Amino acid sequence: MRPASLLPLLLALVASTTASVLALEPSATNAARTKASPASEAVGIRAESVAALEKLNSDSTTPWEVRWDGATGLPARIYGGSTEPLGATPEEAARAFLKRHSAVFAIASADRDLRTMEIRESLGGRHVRFLQHLRGLPVFGADVSVHMDRSLAVHTVNSAYVPLQGTADMAATVTREAALERARSAARVEGELRAPASADKVLFARDGKAAIAWLVMLPARSPLGDFQVVVDASSAEVLSLENLIRHAEAKAKVFNPNPVVAMKNNSFRDGNDADNSAWAGAYKEVTLQGLDSSGKLRGQFVDATLGTLAEEEPQAGPYNFTRNQKPFEQVMVYFHIDRAQRYIQSIGFTNINNRVQRANAHGTNDDNSWFSPATKELTFGDGGVDDAEDSDIIMHEYGHSIQDNQVPGFGGRGEAGAMGEGFGDYMASTMRADLTFQRECVGSWDGVAYSSDNPPCLRRVDSTKHYPEQIEGEVHADGEIWSASVWQLWNKLGKAVTDKLVLESHFHLSPQAKFADGANAILQADKSLFQGAHLKEIKQVFVARGILKSSAKLRISLKDKATGKPCAGRVNVSGLQASLQVPAGGLLEAEIAPGAYTMSVSSFGYLTQDGRAVEVQEDQTVDVEFVLESAPRFAVTGSVKRADTGEAVSARIYVADTPIEPVQTSGSAGTFSVELPAGKYTFKAVAFGFRASVLADVEIAGPRSLEFKLASLPPVLLVDDDDGASVETFFKAALTAGQFDVWTVKSDGQLTDDGLLGYPTVVWFTGADYRQTLSEQDQALIKQYLQAGGRLMLSGQEIAYSLKDTSFLKDVLAAEFVADAASVRKVKGASMEFAIEGGDGANNQQYPDVVKAAGAGSREYFAYDGDASGSAALALVRSGAKALYFAFGFEAIDTAANRAKVMKLALDFLRPTLAERASRLAAMDAMRQAAPAAEQTRWMALEESYEKLIAGELASASAADQARLRDLLARPAMAKFRILRTAGQ
Incomplete structure (x- = not known):
């Protein structure tokens, strides 16, 4: 049923930027972690795109469905709709669609911005891929693909187009050689590469602007990887780092398919490649097709000669080797890849990986195999069971090659990576599906080397894992969700139908595809190939798995x-x-x-x-x-007073979970009034310099009077600003109970100046967060707090790394970034030593920063024991402010006793006297004078509240504190603070 308008539905369903509209979409997504990926703030969905989608929907014969990109507020994928044919050729039709509906994706000019990269044909349609360009350079990751049926009617568009409002520094001051060296350093590449490196100029989008950069590809041997690194061409900053290589953890070799399955016997063991009469029944005589005239294992679709020594080179057939002979694995690689390619072509796909697949059957002594997107080669390991003795491992790796050929760059990480691993396992299973013994067990021969399961599988394709709650964030484990889903289709629809659907669906995907994109691509493939004959069964499988939502x-x-x-x-x-x-x-x-x-x-x-x-x-x-029906309404009145003196307090009253705006108390009595419908409410009184007071579950059934009594702030505010696993408990345990408040940024929101300035000391931590340790608002707030003479303890292992190019690190914290990931985990200083790993600590220090003092007032507080390149923590004393900056996570200190000792040292160093706290008034007054006119009244109220707060503590202060305060009040800068001067007389 087609809605009259998308707008109400969009507004209803996009409470978060990852929500979807009118689509069979995932109930959650799993975000991949890349240390150097460009951070983007989530933005709201763009109104212009919403309006353009409504126009597109009104022009289409069937409604369009949308997956939104939370970073840009634009559609990442639209699908399910249909247009009339818009051109005579696939490219013409694709460009016509993008021109007509450019506003959907905020494309400035399809002709100018999009360069055609590839035009492909599948059984069900045509596929055109573009890459965004600006000033003649490609924009990194900004690919757009348009997918049509055979009549050239558009039904799907994937878009990673980035609206660019301008350009950043376009001067490439970093040379190609310097970029290559920076990339090697960032990826920690050592020794010779497996193939030549490449470096090309691209544009990298940041904050709506394009910066010139180098796109570097490093086919590394140590560590193994195809490292794609984007290096800023003006600053040498690493903007993105990703390992694109496809690995297989399974180590299995092949007979047909392997001795375990062929003999239906799980007791076989490798025996260091030994061969005897017990193996005879596992060998199967086959015909190797398509061999060339060289007499080597090289032919129409496979070259299995990579890395072969002359003495190991098999001669022209017959190739009657056994598993204790090196050429045996080469024969198996040739046979199974050749057979798979011929099968793919036999079901109609003549352009999927239709090339000579180069492979090294003995490429490493490790128990590991992989496909390299950089070299397009397969490598198999000899650790454990030789991997090329198990057809499941060969087919799994060939599956990566297939997907990379259909969608270049597919599946490096996240859900796309898991789909790649899942498809590899599906490929292994479907290519031997005529054998029923342990059909769902992938790598049953390879698995005997490391698995204690019975049977010893690498993985299975009949997992019961459910999306999203069983996502682990590891592509092989999460791949079992995808392989189990498509294997369910295999059991419902059969091999012939499912193999076609899965292979056809790949053409419709982008390199960043989600599970839901894959499921919807299979639905589209069924429409294209089978006129939608299997849509119900496909939906049932993916809805039951949690990947798609029900269409009800x-x-x-x-x-x-x-x-x-x-x-x-x-x-x-x-x-x-x-x-x-x-x-x-x-x-x-x-x-x-x-x-x-x-x-x-x-x-x-x-x-x-x-x-x-x-x-x-x-x-x-x-x-x-x-x-x-409207509820009756009643007046709620009340007052806010200090708990110790009964004096009226200027405060704001919040009524939780209602649209009522905060109510400001008025008059010298600190009273307030608000009208509310009958019901239960939670009220919260918030005043500068005092702890908030909450009255919960207050029943309003008639006129009601409330009274709030506010206690003074405790000495410490603990700011929980981590975005990963919570480490708050380590800090709480080290602080004195009842002597601190907690502000959790994730749940309480952005901290403000009036919520911070009143606290004598602030302990702020970012945990293991690396995406955005301190936001720009956080940095501005901390700067203001220290300018006012605040006392700060700041802890986080990624702060210097993430802020190394900011003025905040150098000018506010007086620190300089030296290195990421300190080489030692022992810390010493301040008359103590401790470790930041092991024990009962958080054990989360993967990348503790190394820093050094930069500027007046900064010195080393803790050192890394054995690393003289920099410091572990710095102390800053400047203009009345004090700060301790820990470049590691306090939570990782090895024992509770050491954490308590370090916290005591820190608080003793930071603790301000009453006079030092009172001196903040002069700084606050300077801030008021510099503030906009609209903020003057608020700052005056903050000053008065803070002055009363200090005056209220004077009577209970020590004689020494009172004397220091009197000396302070005698200064001309303090003359205007009459309340405090009167109290001090």
Whole structure:
């Protein structure tokens, strides 16, 4: 059923930038970790793109579905729709579509910006791939592909196009040789390469601008990898680093397919390549086809002679070798790859990897095999069982070669990488599917060298893993989700149909494809090849696996009973973990699994409705309307006072989980008033210099009066600013209970100046986060806090690395980045020694930074024991401020006793006297004077609150503190602070 407009649905379904619209999409995604990838802030979906999509939908015979790119706010993929043929050739049709609908992807000029890279034909259609160019240079990773049926009607577009508002520094001051050396250093490449390196100029998009860069490819031997490194051509910064090589962890060799399966016997063992009469039944006599006239194992589709020594070169047939002879594995590589290519062509695909596949059957002594995208070669290892003795391993690696040929650069990491590993396992299984013994066990011969399972599989294609909750973030483990899904299709639809669907679907993918993209590509392949005959079965498999959402839908509408106007609200549906948020337009359409549900709705200002029953069938959209009745409203009044003196406090009152704006107290009594509908609420009073006070579950059934009593701030604020595994407990345990507050950035949001300046000392940590250790707002806030004379302990192993090119590191922290990943894990200084690994610490220090003091007031506080290149921690004393910067994670200190000792040392060093805290008033007044006019009133209120806070502590201060404060107040800069001067007399 086609909606009249996409806009309400877009607004409803994109509460986060990874949400999808009208699509069979994943319920979650798994983000891949690359240390040097360019960080991008998630942005909202672009309104211009929404409008253009509505236009596209109105012009199409079937509705389009969308997967959004959370970094750009643009579609990463549109699919499922259909246009009329737009040109006489595939390129002409593709360009016509992109010109007509350029606003969907924010393409400035399809003719100028997009250069045709490839035009391919598959059984079901035509495929045109473009690459974005600017000023004659390609934009890194900005590929666009258009996919059409055989009539040239467009049905799918993948886009990584980057709207560029301008250019950054276009001067390539870094030479090609310097870029190659920087790339080698970043990838930690040693020794000779497996093949020549390449370096080409590209543009790299950052913050909407293009910077000139070098795209370097290093086919490395040590460590093994095809390292793709992007190096900034003006600064030599590494912008992106990725290893593209395809590895197989399985080590298995081939008979037909291997001795375990051929003999139906799991007791076989390698025996150091020994051969005896027990193996006789495992060998099968075959005909090697397509050999050339050289007399070597080289032919129409395979060259198995790589790395072969002259004395090991097999002579012209017959090739009657056994497994204890080196040429045996070469014969197996030749036979199985040749057979696979001939099979692929026999089912109609004459342009999938139709080339001579070069392979080295004995390329390494390690128990490892791989496909190299840089050299297009296969390498098999001899560790454990020789890998080329197991056809499953050969077919797995050949599967990587197939996908790289269909989609260049496919599957380096993340879900695309897992799809690549899963397809390799599927390829291994389907190529020997005529044998039923342990058919779902991949690498049963290779596995005898390392697996204790029975049977000893490398992996299986019948896993019950479910997406997304069983995603592990490792491509081989996650590949079992994909292989199990397509193997289920194999069992439902048969080999002939499924092999065609899977191979055809690859043409529709981008290198960054998600599981859901792969599933939808298989659906599209079924439409192209089989007129959609198997769509139901395909959907069932991928919905059950969690990769696709059910196509059943709820269309929920909310309206006011009295006025009939639409309302926003929250709908709870039994069985769903999260509630559904209906926007202000009053309409939400959401996908849901078929079944029976009970619904309830709550909306601020209205009576709650419970118990609405609804049943949803597959491929059905059910309309559910709630007519809401206004709830009675009552006045809530109250006051905010200091807990110690009873003095009125200027504060803001928040009513949690409501659209009510914060209410500011007024008058000398610190009173407030707000009108609320009947119900239960949580109120929070927030005032500068005081701990927030919360009144929870307050029942409002009539007029109500509330009183807040605020306690003074504790000595320490702990800021939890890590974005990975939480390490907060290590800090809490080292601090004195009741003497600190906690602000968790992930849940509490961005910290503000009025939430920070009142604390005597701040302990701020970023844990193992590497994507964005300190945001620009964080940096500005810390700078302001230190300028005001604040005391800061900052901890994080990636801070210097991620901020090495910023003025914040040098000018604010007075530090300089020396190296990433300190070579030692022992730290000494301040009369103590400890380790940052082992023990009961967090054990998370993969990349502890090495830094050195830079600027006045900065000195070494802790050193790495045995590394003289720099420091582990720095101490800064400057203009009344003090800071300790730990270039490693405090949480990794090896024992609780050592953590407690280090924390005490830090707080003793940082702790300000009352006079030092009072001196912040002069700095705050200077900040007020520099602030915009609109901020003057707020800063004056902050100053007054802080002055009262210090004055309130004066009576209980020590005689020495009182004397120091009187000396401070005698200075001219403190003359204006009358409240404090009066209290000090």
